[in-house]
Amino acid sequence: MSAPIVRSRAALAELVAGWRRAGETIGVVPTMGALHEGHLSLVEGAKAGADRVVVTLFVNPRQFNSRDDYEKYPRTEEEDAAKLAPHDVDALYVPGPEDVYPPGFATTVSVSGLTGVLCGAHRPGHFDGVATVCTKLFRQTGADRAWFGEKDFQQLQLVRRLSADLDLGVEVVGCETVREADGLALSSRNVRLGAEARRAAPALHAAMTEAVAALRDGAAAGPVIDTAAQAIRAAGYDEVEYLELRAVEDLRALDRAEVPARLFAAAWIDGVRLIDNLPVT
Numbered sequence: 666m667s668a669p670i671v672r673s674r675a676a677l678a679e680l681v682a683g684w685r686r687a688g689e690t691i692g693v694v695p696t697m698g699a700l701h702e703g704h705l706s707l708v709e710g711a712k713a714g715a716d717r718v719v720v721t722l723f724v725n726p727r728q729f730n731s732r733d734d735y736e737k738y739p740r741t742e743e744e745d746a747a748k749l750a751p752h753d754v755d756a757l758y759v760p761g762p763e764d765v766y767p768p769g770f771a772t773t774v775s776v777s778g779l780t781g782v783l784c785g786a787h788r789p790g791h792f793d794g795v796a797t798v799c800t801k802l803f804r805q806t807g808a809d810r811a812w813f814g815e816k817d818f819q820q821l822q823l824v825r826r827l828s829a830d831l832d833l834g835v836e837v838v839g840c841e842t843v844r845e846a847d848g849l850a851l852s853s854r855n856v857r858l859g860a861e862a863r864r865a866a867p868a869l870h871a872a873m874t875e876a877v878a879a880l881r882d883g884a885a886a887g888p889v890i891d892t893a894a895q896a897i898r899a900a901g902y903d904e905v906e907y908l909e910l911r912a913v914e915d916l917r918a919l920d921r922a923e924v925p926a927r928l929f930a931a932a933w934i935d936g937v938r939l940i941d942n943l944p945v946t
């Protein structure tokens with residue numbers, strides 16, 4: 666049996682009220698669907714960390730800065746519901762656009778600082794869209810806790826900031842990136858890679874892994890990053906959009922890994938934009 670699908674805000678509100686009356690905790694796993702093992706690891710985390718689990722599926726138009734990317738985003742609701750079946754979640758919430766953005770909707774939630782760099786610098790408006798929809802989804806699901814992947818590490822930090830700053834009372838839990846056997850981070854966009862690009866794609870993770878080893882040995886970021894970017898392009902990537910060493914706490918740029926740091930990358934291959942990040946210290 667597939668996961669029970671809840672299609673309206675009103676129907677979800679009824680369920681949430683019942684859980685609240687029973688004193689149960691609520692966990693949410695926000696997604697845009699096209700579920701893979703990465704998403705399912707978040708679901709398993711949520712099952713272990715909350716009495717009730719709501720997975721949300723909403724391809725949020727406000728966070729896409731390219732119409733083409735929005736239109737091509739995979740939409741596989743039936744398969745998603747089937748993949749969730751063995752995980753026994755309490756609801757798959759698939760709101761309509763009007764449940765999230767009713768007529769007259771005029772509010773944008775914007776987190777400053779953290780969002781001006783990395784993906785924020787290259788996808789104008791993206792994180793405002795993410796912050797706005799996460800605020801809505803947290804409120805609508807009544808979540809006590811929310812599970813997010815480290816693959817989207819900047820997003821994870823943003824959501825933590827958002828929940829604290831707006832007193833949303835949602836504890837944000839980060840989960841390690843799930844990878845293919847060849848190192849490629851699972852992503853809904855991977856299905857858009859042609860066969861040749863798919864073979865070349867793990868070079869991103871491989872080059873980053875080598876760079877991390879050098880950074881751990883105390884090397885300066887500049888030359889290490891230049892070498893890694895060259896290797897990524899040589900492997901078949903069309904463009905390295907960014908490859909940067911940044912502090913975990915506030916994502917400020919670093920020359921060396923002297924404080925808790927991660928290496929962050931976004932790169933284009935076969936018309937697909939892939940992101941990844943790895944802990945350095």
Ligand SMILES: Nc1ncnc2c1ncn2[C@@H]1O[C@H](COP(=O)(O)OP(=O)(O)OP(=O)(O)O)[C@@H](O)[C@H]1O
Nearest residue numbers: 696697698703813814816817842843851852853854
């Ligand atoms: N490989 C992964 N490992 C762990 N969590 C992941 C992974 N991929 C995505 N997630 C997490 O799943 C949640 C929903 O992400 P989303 O639906 O955008 O999937 P996605 O695979 O990241 O898609 P895309 O990268 O194409 O947007 C986010 O918290 C994201 O960080």
Ligand SMILES: CC(C)(CO)[C@@H](O)C(=O)[O-]
Nearest residue numbers: 695696697725795798817
């Ligand atoms: C958190 C999220 C579901 C908000 O639309 C999205 O950014 C994602 O899938 O990571």
Ligand code: BAL
Nearest residue numbers: 697728729791817820
């Ligand atoms: N995984 C983050 C959602 C996005 O790329 O829009």
